[in-house]
Amino acid sequence: MAPIWLGAVAYDPKAVTIWEAIREVFREQRVPFEYALLSSYETLVEALFAGRIDVAWATPTAYLQVARRCGGEAQALGMRDVDVGMHCQFVVKRGSPLSSLGELRGKTVAFGSRDSAQAAILPRHWLEAQGGLVADKDYRPLRFDIDVGKHGDTGTSELNVLHAVASGEADAGALCDATWVRVVAEGLADASACRLLWTSPPFNHCMFVALPGLPAEKGMAFRDALFSMDFNRPEHRRAMELEGLRRWLPPHLDGYGDLRMAMERQGYFER
Amino acid sequence: MASPVDAGELGSTDGLYLLLEQEMLALEPGTRASIASRAPRAAEEIASFCRVQGHRFLGRDPDGNFVIERGDGLPVAGGARPERLAAAPLRADPRSGFAPRGAAVEAGGEPFPFDECERPGAWADEAPELYRQATAGVWSVERDLPWGELRPLAPPLERAVGQVMTFLAENELSALYVPAGHLARVHPHYTEVVLFLAAQMSDEARHIQAFTRRAEAAGGTLGYSTAASQSSLKSLMDPPDLAGGTFLLSVLGEGTFLDLLKFIEEHAPDPVTAALAQRARQDETRHVRFGLSLVRGLLQERPEEAQRLSRLAAARAEKLASAGGGGGIAGANRYVYQSLCVLAAGGLEPARLPQGIAKVQGLQDAMHRHRVQRLLACGFDAHDAESLSSGHTPNFM
Ligand SMILES: [Fe+2]
Ligand SMILES: [Fe+2]
Numbered sequence: 295m296a297p298i299w300l301g302a303v304a305y306d307p308k309a310v311t312i313w314e315a316i317r318e319v320f321r322e323q324r325v326p327f328e329y330a331l332l333s334s335y336e337t338l339v340e341a342l343f344a345g346r347i348d349v350a351w352a353t354p355t356a357y358l359q360v361a362r363r364c365g366g367e368a369q370a371l372g373m374r375d376v377d378v379g380m381h382c383q384f385v386v387k388r389g390s391p392l393s394s395l396g397e398l399r400g401k402t403v404a405f406g407s408r409d410s411a412q413a414a415i416l417p418r419h420w421l422e423a424q425g426g427l428v429a430d431k432d433y434r435p436l437r438f439d440i441d442v443g444k445h446g447d448t449g450t451s452e453l454n455v456l457h458a459v460a461s462g463e464a465d466a467g468a469l470c471d472a473t474w475v476r477v478v479a480e481g482l483a484d485a486s487a488c489r490l491l492w493t494s495p496p497f498n499h500c501m502f503v504a505l506p507g508l509p510a511e512k513g514m515a516f517r518d519a520l521f522s523m524d525f526n527r528p529e530h531r532r533a534m535e536l537e538g539l540r541r542w543l544p545p546h547l548d549g550y551g552d553l554r555m556a557m558e559r560q561g562y563f564e565r
Numbered sequence: 566m567a568s569p570v571d572a573g574e575l576g577s578t579d580g581l582y583l584l585l586e587q588e589m590l591a592l593e594p595g596t597r598a599s600i601a602s603r604a605p606r607a608a609e610e611i612a613s614f615c616r617v618q619g620h621r622f623l624g625r626d627p628d629g630n631f632v633i634e635r636g637d638g639l640p641v642a643g644g645a646r647p648e649r650l651a652a653a654p655l656r657a658d659p660r661s662g663f664a665p666r667g668a669a670v671e672a673g674g675e676p677f678p679f680d681e682c683e684r685p686g687a688w689a690d691e692a693p694e695l696y697r698q699a700t701a702g703v704w705s706v707e708r709d710l711p712w713g714e715l716r717p718l719a720p721p722l723e724r725a726v727g728q729v730m731t732f733l734a735e736n737e738l739s740a741l742y743v744p745a746g747h748l749a750r751v752h753p754h755y756t757e758v759v760l761f762l763a764a765q766m767s768d769e770a771r772h773i774q775a776f777t778r779r780a781e782a783a784g785g786t787l788g789y790s791t792a793a794s795q796s797s798l799k800s801l802m803d804p805p806d807l808a809g810g811t812f813l814l815s816v817l818g819e820g821t822f823l824d825l826l827k828f829i830e831e832h833a834p835d836p837v838t839a840a841l842a843q844r845a846r847q848d849e850t851r852h853v854r855f856g857l858s859l860v861r862g863l864l865q866e867r868p869e870e871a872q873r874l875s876r877l878a879a880a881r882a883e884k885l886a887s888a889g890g891g892g893g894i895a896g897a898n899r900y901v902y903q904s905l906c907v908l909a910a911g912g913l914e915p916a917r918l919p920q921g922i923a924k925v926q927g928l929q930d931a932m933h934r935h936r937v938q939r940l941l942a943c944g945f946d947a948h949d950a951e952s953l954s955s956g957h958t959p960n961f962m
Contacts (some may be wrong), residue, residue, distance in 0.1 A: 325844060337882075379616055381609070386717065389882040471613035479583045479618075488577050540619045540636065 297326035298512050300502075301338050301347035304331035305447035308536050315533030316523075323519040325329045334443030335409070339363075342505060348512055349504045354411045354553050355562065357501040362563055367506040369513060370432040370545035372520050376538060377499035378546045381471040382416045389461055392466065395425030395492050404436040404455040404464035410446025411553055413455060413497070417468030419556030420454035420494050449473055453484070460487035472538075498549025517544075569630045572602040577610045584754040585614050585633070592635040597623070597631040607631065657682045657752035672907045681751040683881045684821075684864035689859035692757040695851050698763035704844055708774045714836045715783050721913045725904035729789030729829060730780035732901045733845075734773055734824070735790055736962040739798040740852070741769035742815045747807045760887050761855055768848040771925040775841045779946070782837065791898045793885075797960035812874045813881060815856025817953070818962035819849050820939045824932045825961055832908040857943055864944035875949055882956040899962065932961070 298320075302309060313329040330347055332338045335356040342350045342360060349371060352360060354466045361368040361565055384403075392401075399423065406413025414437070416461035428436045438454035446452070455467035456477065461484075471493065477485040495517045502520070506515060524528045525540045534540060570588055574582040581604065588598050599610065607907050611631050617621035619636035626632050654666075659676040661668075681687035689695075718726065746760045751759050781785045799817065804810040826846035833839035863870050902925065907913060908920025940950035 375614055376620075379612075381613060419886075443622050472617045474577070475582065475614050477616040478577050479586055489578055490610060492607050493606065493613070 295326060295511060295515065297328045298516050299347045300327065300329045300340050300349045300351065301332055303330060303335055303338055303444060303447065304333060304349040304390075305444045305454065309547040312533050312536045314400075315530075315536075317358035319507070319523055319530060319533070322508050323515075323522055325519040327516045327519070336443060337444045341504075348508055349502050349516060350502050352503045354407060354445065354497070354499050354501065354550060355415065356469075356489065357503050357548060358554050358557060359563065360503050360505075364506055369504040369506060369508055370379055370547060371504060371513060371517055373498065373501050374537070374539035375541040375543050376472060377383065377501075378543060378549065380412065380498040380499050381411045381496055382420070382468060382494045383471050383474055384466045384468055384491040384493045385418065385456070385459055386466045387476070388463065388487055388489045388545060390489075390491075391461050392491060395421060395427070398425060398466055399432050402434045402436050402463070404438065404458040404467035406438055406440075406451030406455055406469065407444070408437060408448050409444075410451060411440055411497070411541055412470035413446050413452050413468050415556050415560060416494060416497060416553060418560065419493075420425055421557075443452055446470075453482075454479070456482070456484040456488060456564055462482040466491060495552065496549060498546050501545060506543075547554045566693040566854045567598070569599040569601040572600050572604070572607070575602070576604050576606060581607070581610060582614055585611065586618070589633070589635050590617065594635050594637040597632055597634045599626055599628075599632050601630045620942060649863075649874065653688045653755050653757075655684050657687075657754040658753065661752075661754065663753055666756050670694075679750060679752040681747070681755065681807050684755070684804060684868075685863045686859070687751055688758055689736070689761070689855055690862055691716070691854055691858035692755075692761045695855050695858075695954070696757050696761045696764055699761065699768065699848075699851055703767075704770055704771070709844065710775065710784070710840050712782065712835045713858060716835070717783055718785075718834050719762075719912055721907055722911075723783060723785040723942040724788070725781045726783075726834065726838055727785040728788055728900050729908065731774045731788040731790060732794065732904075734787075735798060736773040736777040736793060736818075737769050737776060739801050739962060740814060740819065741766050741773065743801050743810050744769075747810050751807060758859075765852050765855070767923075771776070772841075772845050772848070779837055779841060788904075789898070789900050791900075794898050794901075794960050797885055797958045798962065800884055801962070803881065806875055808870070809857060809877050810872065811856045812860050813878060815852050816860055816939055816943060817878065817936065817957055819852045819856065820936055821932050821957065821961045822840070822846075822849055823853060824928060824935055828905065828924075828928045831909065832905075834908065846917070848880045854887070857939060860943045868944070870946055871949065875945070875953060878953050879956060880957065884960055906945060922936060934955075 298336060300483070302313060309331055313331070315384050317327050330341070332341060335353055338350050338352065338357055340354055341347045343363065349551040350356065350360065353441060384395065392398065405417060407416050418429055421433070437457055439445040440454065441448045442453040452469040452473045455469050458464040474485070520542050523542060525531055525534050570584065572584055573582055575584065576906040578635070581602070585600070592598060608631070612622045617632055621636065623632040623634060650798065657679070659673040659679045659682055660675045661670040662674050664670045700745060717723070729906065744765050748759060748762045749764070753759060761823060769882070777787065801814050804813060826842045830839050830842035830846065833842060860874070905925050905928070906921040910917040910922035936954040936957060937950045940953055945953065
C-alpha cells in the first residue's frame, strides 16, 4: 500500500512531536504513513482536494467545508474523545449582575478569532438564536482576530477574550469550555476574575476527514492504526496527552448541525 | 462510595474546579465520588470538567448529588508512575528533567542533556548506604585534626612531608574534578549516585584543604609537581562515561591510594599527618566501595564491558608510557618516591635508609596485590586483573 498522507495544521511546534509519535504508532502497525504540516486550514482543505494529502485533521469548520464541497459525501474517519459534546460559553466578570443572554442587549461582547467555531461562529449564532440578539445591531462585538487561518486552535484569542472581560473592556466574552476548564484549573488571573454566564448546547469538534474517493483499504488501515492507540501504553500516551485526548473515537456525526447552520447564516461557505 | 463532597454554592472560579480536581487526584481511576452542589450552573460546569479532564460524568444520584467516575489519567500529569520509579529505573527518560524520582512527570518536556540514562553504568547498589555513611561521618579539617600538637620537624622530614602533601593535593584535585565532570551528565533518577558523587566531591574538597594546610603548617612549603604526574592525572579526565571514569579513578586510582594513605599514616612523623592520612583513608574507602559497586553492577549486566574498561586502562598506560613517564615509581615523580622512603626511614640517616627503601618496595607490592583483588571483585578474570594492575600508572592514582 502506498503511504497514507495525513495533513494537519502546524498550530504549535508540538505538532511535530505529536505527528512523529503517531507516525511511530502507524509504523508499529505496519501502516505506511507520512504527514505534512500546513500553515492554515484553508490550505489544508486545498491540499485535500488537490490530492496532495489523503486525510485531513480538520477543525469542525474545515470538516464542514470539505463535506459541503463534496456534496456531503466526505468520509469522516475518527475524532478525539474530548471533542464530542463540547460547549461554548459566555463568561462575565465576577459580580456582574447579568444572568441571561438576552441581557447582553446594548453591551459589548468579546469574541475570539473570526474563524474559530467555538469562540466566534457558534457564540454569535447562539446569541441570535437563543438571545435574540444580532451583532452590531443589538450588541457591540469586540473581535480578537488573532492567528486567523488556524481556526482558533492556538487558543490565544480566547485568552484575549478573558482579558477583555476581566479588565471591563467587554461585558461578556465567548470561549470554549475546554479552554475554560483548563485556565480555571491553572488559576489564570483573568479567568479567576470571571464567572460562567451561559453554556451552549453541545457540538462536536475536530475530525479526520477524507474525500469520498479515498481507497477503502487506506481508510480501514488508517482507522485500525489510529484506534490501536492506547492511553495506558507509555509509548502511545505521550502523543495522546500532547494532543489532549485519552481515546480516539469513531466519528460522531450528530454534533455538527448547529455549526453548519451558523456557517450558512454567517456566509461562511461563500468565502 | 464515600459520603458526598460538599461543594456548597461554588461556581467554577469560586473553587468548584479546584475542589473537583483535588478530589479526583485522591481517587483511584475507576472509582466514584459524589458531589453535593447548590450552585445554579453546577450540572453544566461539572459536565465540562469531566469531559475535558477525562472523567465520566454519571449525572445525579437519587439524592440529587452529582456522580463522577475518575478517569484513567489527568490530562496533564502522568507518564511516569510513582510506584514504578521508587527504585533506580532500568532506563531513565531525559525528558523528566530535574523532576525528582517518583514524581508524576507531565509529558512533552524538553530532553535534558543527560547521557547516563541506563542503570548499568549509572547506578551502584551500594550508593544509598555509602551516601548515608558519607553524610553521617563528616569530619572537619579545623576541628578534628590535632593542629595544636604540631611541632617543628627535622628539615629532611618536613621537606618529605611537604612533597607528599603536594602530591596528595594534586591527586585530590583530580578526584574532585573527575566526578564533577560526570555528575551533571547522570540522570537525576539515579539519585543516590548523584548525591554520592556530590558527597565524594565534598570529601575531596576537605582533603585538598587538609593536605595543603599541613604542607605549610609547620614552617615547610609545598613541594614539586611533575609534568608526568599532571599528564597521568589529566588522562583520568579522558573517559567520557561515568563507568569508565569511575573505573580509572576509584577502582584503580583511589584503590591504590588506600595503601598509600595507610603507609603514610604508619610512617607519619607527626600526629597531624597521621590523623589526616587516617581520616582521608576512611573517606577513600567509601569512594573505592562506590567504584567497585558501580563497576561490578555494570559487568554483571554487561560482561562485554570488561573489554572496554580494560582497553581504557591500557590506552591510558600506553599514552603515559609514550609521554616519557618511564617505568617504575621513579618514572612518575622521583621526589614523591624519595619522600616516602625518607618518611619510612624516619629521616636521612644512612643506617635506616635501606629499610625505608625496602618498605616502599613492600608498599608497591601490596598496592599491586590489592589492586588485583579489587579487579577480581569487580568481575575481571585473573589474567585481565593481573595485566591491568601491572600496567597501572606509577603515579598511583
Ligand atoms: Fe580524597
Ligand atoms: Fe576520593
